[in-house]
Each structure stands twice: as structure tokens, then as C-alpha cells.
Amino acid sequence: MTPSLTAPVRVLLAAVTVVLTSTVIARRRYPVAAFGVAAAIGAAQVAFGVQNPAPAPVFALQPTDADLAILVLLYTLAAYRPRPVSIAGLMLCLAGAAVAIARWAPAHGAYAGNAVLGAAGALGGLTLAAWVLGDSVAYRYRRARYAVVEARAAQLEAERDAQAQLAAAAERARELQEQRARAVDQSVARLRRIERDLHDGAQVRMAALAMMLGEIKENLQQAHGDGHVLELASAAHRNAKETLADLRDLARGIHPPVLDRGLAAALGALADTAALPVDVDVRTCERPSAAIEAIAYFCAAELLANMTKHSGASQGSISISDGGGRMLMAVTDDGGGGAWPAPGGGLAGLRERVQTVDGRLSIDSPAGGPTSIVIELPGHA
Amino acid sequence: MTPRRLRIVLAEDAAIMRDGLTQTLARRGHDVVAAVADPGSLSQAVAAHQPDVAIIDVRMPPTYTDEGLRAAQSVRQDHPHVGVLVFSQYIETRSAAELFAGAVKGGGEVGGIGYLLKDRVADVGDFIDAIAAVAGGGTVLDPEVVRHLLRAGRRADALAALSPRETEVLSLVAQGRSNAAIASAFTISPRVVEKHVASIFAKLGLAASDNDNRRVLAAIRYLES
Numbered sequence: 001m002t003p004s005l006t007a008p009v010r011v012l013l014a015a016v017t018v019v020l021t022s023t024v025i026a027r028r029r030y031p032v033a034a035f036g037v038a039a040a041i042g043a044a045q046v047a048f049g050v051q052n053p054a055p056a057p058v059f060a061l062q063p064t065d066a067d068l069a070i071l072v073l074l075y076t077l078a079a080y081r082p083r084p085v086s087i088a089g090l091m092l093c094l095a096g097a098a099v100a101i102a103r104w105a106p107a108h109g110a111y112a113g114n115a116v117l118g119a120a121g122a123l124g125g126l127t128l129a130a131w132v133l134g135d136s137v138a139y140r141y142r143r144a145r146y147a148v149v150e151a152r153a154a155q156l157e158a159e160r161d162a163q164a165q166l167a168a169a170a171e172r173a174r175e176l177q178e179q180r181a182r183a184v185d186q187s188v189a190r191l192r193r194i195e196r197d198l199h200d201g202a203q204v205r206m207a208a209l210a211m212m213l214g215e216i217k218e219n220l221q222q223a224h225g226d227g228h229v230l231e232l233a234s235a236a237h238r239n240a241k242e243t244l245a246d247l248r249d250l251a252r253g254i255h256p257p258v259l260d261r262g263l264a265a266a267l268g269a270l271a272d273t274a275a276l277p278v279d280v281d282v283r284t285c286e287r288p289s290a291a292i293e294a295i296a297y298f299c300a301a302e303l304l305a306n307m308t309k310h311s312g313a314s315q316g317s318i319s320i321s322d323g324g325g326r327m328l329m330a331v332t333d334d335g336g337g338g339a340w341p342a343p344g345g346g347l348a349g350l351r352e353r354v355q356t357v358d359g360r361l362s363i364d365s366p367a368g369g370p371t372s373i374v375i376e377l378p379g380h381a
Numbered sequence: 382m383t384p385r386r387l388r389i390v391l392a393e394d395a396a397i398m399r400d401g402l403t404q405t406l407a408r409r410g411h412d413v414v415a416a417v418a419d420p421g422s423l424s425q426a427v428a429a430h431q432p433d434v435a436i437i438d439v440r441m442p443p444t445y446t447d448e449g450l451r452a453a454q455s456v457r458q459d460h461p462h463v464g465v466l467v468f469s470q471y472i473e474t475r476s477a478a479e480l481f482a483g484a485v486k487g488g489g490e491v492g493g494i495g496y497l498l499k500d501r502v503a504d505v506g507d508f509i510d511a512i513a514a515v516a517g518g519g520t521v522l523d524p525e526v527v528r529h530l531l532r533a534g535r536r537a538d539a540l541a542a543l544s545p546r547e548t549e550v551l552s553l554v555a556q557g558r559s560n561a562a563i564a565s566a567f568t569i570s571p572r573v574v575e576k577h578v579a580s581i582f583a584k585l586g587l588a589a590s591d592n593d594n595r596r597v598l599a600a601i602r603y604l605e606s
Binding site: 203204205211213215218237245252258265272 | 397446447471502
């Protein structure tokens with residue numbers, strides 16, 4: 001500033017300088033607005049700029065310190081805003097510089113050549129440099145962000161793959177479970193059919209045969225015939241009766257017919273034939289599948305047999321209750337305890353049998369008793 | 382045994398057994414007035430023929446579980462004077478108890494009742510004796526059931542009051558044996574048996590009325606214990 005400037009001009013220059021400088025403060029938050037304000041002030045400088053009447057040097061074309069704010073803001077724009085916005089800013093700056101030079105250069109005609117070239121080079125170079133710096137920061141930033149996005153995408157894809165695999169595994173597990181349930185149900189149905197075939201076939205024929213042999217024996221006895229033949233007939237009759245008993249045991253081992261009348265009836269029948277008093281309490285809302293009933297029945301039979309043979313108990317109990325959609329069968333006795341699933345033993349076998357349908361068997365049998373064995377079975381295989 | 386000619390309805394779904402029994406019974410001088418294969422035909426045949434005894438297989442169509450037992454109960458309800466002999470491939474104490482429990486409702490003149498293992502047909506003579514006993518209003522319980530009950534070793538309070546000998550006598554009563562048969566089984570005099578039986582009836586709280594009926598009731602007590 002030169003002393004020749006009037007007071008209002010000085011005030012205006014100071015005000016412009018303050019406003020221009022202060023736009024930098026808001027550059028991070030409002031880069032476009034701040035740049036807009038600064039650019040507008042620059043444009044105002046060009047339009048209404050104070051032209052120094054002095055002949056030289058080209059004082060009015062020198063940027064004031066405050067005009068650096070525009071370049072700082074251009075840098076910010078290039079660094080933090082999309083490229084089209086920053087390129088528009090760059091163009092605006094270059095155009096502004098060109099217009100400024102065009103506006104003021106003729107006033108300094110004597111020095112026009114080199115000074116104008118120097119001013120154009122300096123302004124254009126500085127503007128470009130500010131933009132390039134900002135843009136390269138933006139580029140680095142964009143690259144880093146892209147890398148993060150890429151990594152996120154890869155991670156998402158991996159997660160999706162893992163989820164797909166999990167879903168496939170769950171589907172497979174469900175399939176296998178269904179297949180197992182079908183296999184178990186089919187095997188029970190097959191056993192039941194075999195028992196029925198035995199009942200309707202071999203057992204009936206054998207009973208009829210035994211009846212006929214009995215008649216033959218009685219006829220021979222009454223006729224006082226050949227003693228040897230009578231002996232043979234008696235032996236055949238005895239054999240037929242024993243075979244009948246064997247067949248009955250065999251059929252009952254395959255599928256106890258009493259199971260057809262429900263688990264409660266079957267367990268009751270078991271308790272009736274036990275060698276010690278056994279209390280039966282069946283409380284289930286829903287009847288389990290035939291396969292589950294059969295497993296429960298055979299487990300109860302085996303446990304009752306164990307109780308009789310090993311426990312020394314004076315009484316026992318079988319209770320069935322509902323355990324959250326699963327059937328709980330507790331078989332207890334007041335015997336000496338100490339039951340444990342010896343490898344290859346009955347209890348271990350029961351546990352395996354229960355596990356084939358995803359059931360569990362737990363034993364609580366401290367030395368000195370009492371013993372409580374709880375079998376948990378699903379409603380369906 | 383006095384050869385009384387019995388009129389019999391036979392319900393058995395297996396043809397070979399049905400035909401075999403029919404022939405055997407005929408040879409022994411009894412009339413199988415109807416041989417049927419399902420519960421429906423059975424009740425019709427009983428209503429039509431009013432036989433001395435109905436022999437009923439437990440397993441019959443449609444479900445082959447305990448249709449025979451239900452049929453036997455309805456025969457007893459509709460035709461109380463008809464004796465019912467149920468026979469089964471398997472012995473179940475509970476089925477026997479059910480059958481016998483339904484047996485003595487109403488009182489009055491009631492037919493006999495029996496529950497036998499199917500194997501018993503092999504001993505034809507014994508089987509026919511059992512049929513005759515049931516036809517005569519007696520009670521026949523398979524020795525197997527009695528054996529189960531004895532092995533179970535549990536008696537209701539009323540039965541706990543019986544002496545060991547009385548329990549033995551009762552088990553034979555439950556099998557449908559006569560006093561004379563029981564006497565010879567234990568090699569004691571019929572008078573002693575009568576004393577035991579009277580004592581059993583007293584201890585079980587059975588009023589002194591018709592002797593046969595009391596024997597049935599005692600057998601039922603025994604079964605239900």
C-alpha cells in the first residue's frame with residue numbers, strides 16, 4: 001500500500017483482506033461455500049479493483065497476501081471434493097486470473113510484455129500447483145478408501161460363502177436326520193410285520209400241530225397201542241409245545257404285541273411280570289412314535305432285568321414325563337447302587353441304542369444307592 | 382367227566398386253528414354251532430345261537446390288538462349267562478384283570494369265565510375240561526398268569542392277611558380248580574380245603590351267597606391285587 005491511497009480505499013482493502021482470510025477458517029467444513037465466497041471476493045477485486053494511478057511497477061496485479069486464501073481453498077476443494085467440483089474451481093481460478101491480467105495489464109503498457117507473461121505464469125502456476133497438490137491428496141485418499149471398500153467386499157463375500165456352507169450343512173444334517181428317522185420307523189414297522197407274520201403263520205401252525213399231536217397221543221393212550229409209537233408221539237407233542245414257547249419268546253423279543261396298545265399298557269405289563277413291586281407312572285401329553293415307544297420299552301425291560309439281578313432292591317419305579325417336547329423316562333430302585341456303563345455291558349448297549357435316535361441316558365447310582373437312570377428320547381426318531 | 386354236549390361259538394381269525402379246533406371239539410362230542418373270524422360276526426353268532434360258551438381269540442381284525450377282549454366283554458354284558466373263554470398267544474395279567482373285572486357286574490346268574498394261553502390247546506383233554514368248567518359257570522385262569530402273579534410277590538392288603546397255605550389254595554381257586562382237585566393237589570382232605578376256602582372268603586370280605594360266584598370274586602381279588 002502506498003501513502004497516496006485514500007482512507008476509504010484503505011478501509012475497503014483491509015475489509016476485503018479480513019473477509020478473504022477468514023474464509024480459510026471454514027474450509028474443512030464448507031469447502032465449496034468457502035471457495036465460493038473467496039472466488040466472489042476475487043471476482044469483485046477484478047471488477048471493482050483499485051487501480052493504482054502510479055505508472056510502475058504493476059502494483060494492482062500483485063496478489064495481496066489475502067488472495068493466497070483462494071489457492072488454499074482450491075487445494076481444499078481438490079483434496080476433499082469430487083473431481084468435477086475441483087476442476088470447476090480450477091477453471092474459475094484460471095479464468096479469474098486471466099481476466100485480472102487482461103483488466104489491468106493495459107494500464108501498464110510500458111511493461112506489458114514481460115510483466116504480463118510473468119504474472120500469468122506465476123498465477124497460473126500457483127493455481128495449478130494448488131489444485132495438483134489437493135488432487136493428489138484426494139487420489140491417495142480415494143485409493144485408500146477403495147482398498148478398504150474392496151477388503152470389506154471380500155470379507156462380505158467370504159461371510160456369504162461361509163453362510164452358504166453353513167446352510168448347506170444344516171440342510172444336509174436335516175436330510176440325514178429325516179433319513180435316519182425314516183430308517184428307524186421302517187425298521188420298527190418291519191419288526192412288527194415279522195412278529196405279525198410269526199403270529200399269523202408259524203405260531204398258529206405250530207399250535208394246530210401241537211393240538212393234533214396231543215390228540216394223537218391221547219388216542220394212542222386210550223387204544224393201548226404200540227408203546228414205542230406212543231413214546232414218539234409224546235416226544236413230538238412235548239417238542240411242539242416247547243417250540244411254541246420258544247416262538248412266543250422270539251416274537252415277543254422282536255416286537256412285544258402289548259406295545260400296540262401303547263407305552264403305558266406295555267410298561268404296566270412289564271411291571272406285572274417283574275420279580276419285585278414296580279410302580280408305573282406315565283404322564284405324556286403326546287404319544288411318541290412307535291419306534292421311540294419300542295426303544296423306551298426295551299430299555300425299561302433291560303433296566304428292570306438289571307434291577308432284579310444286580311441291585312438287591314425291594315422296589316422300583318418307572319415314570320414317564322414330558323421334558324420340553326422330549327420324553328423323559330426315569331427308572332429308579334432302592335437297591336445298593338453302583339451301576340455304571342461297563343464297556344460292552346447292558347447299560348453301555350442301552351446308551352448306544354438311545355443315541356441312535358439322538359437320545360441320552362444318564363446314570364445316578366452312588367455306592368449304597370439308590371439308583372436313578374434317566375433316559376431322554378425325542379418324540380420322533 | 383360227564384359228557385355233556387356243549388354248544389360252542391368259536392371266534393378265531395386263523396383258519397387253520399379255527400378248523401382244527403372245530404374238528405377236535407366235534408370229535409369230543411361238542412357242537413361248534415358257529416365258527417367266525419371277526420368280532421362283528423361273533424356278536425351276531427352269540428345272539429343267534431345263545432351258546433353255552435364262546436371261545437374268543439384276543440387278536441382279531443381290524444387292528445389285531447385286543448379286539449377279542451373287547452368282544453368278550455360285550456358278550457358278557459349282552460349275554461351274561463354265556464360262558465366266555467378268551468385265549469391268547471400272549472398272557473397279560475392286565476388283560477386278565479380287565480376281563481375278570483367286567484365279569485361280575487350285576488350279579489345274578491352269570492356264565493363262567495376263562496383266560497388261557499393259546500398253547501393250552503395242545504393238551505386237548507385239559508383244554509376241553511377248561512371249556513366245560515367255563516360252560517358250567519366256573520373260572521379258569523391260565524397257570525402262567527398265576528405264576529406271574531406269584532413271582533411278582535406283591536399282594537394287596539386284603540390278600541396280605543391270608544396265610545401261605547391259603548394263598549396257595551387261592552391260586553388254585555383262581556385257576557378254576559374244584560375243592561376236590563385242590564385237596565388232591567396238596568394231599569389234604571376236602572374238609573380242610575373247605576375250611577381254607579371259607580377262611581379265604583371271610584378274609585376277603587365275600588358274603589356267604591352262591592358259592593361259585595364267591596369263587597369268581599375271590600379269583601378277581603387275586604388278579605387285581
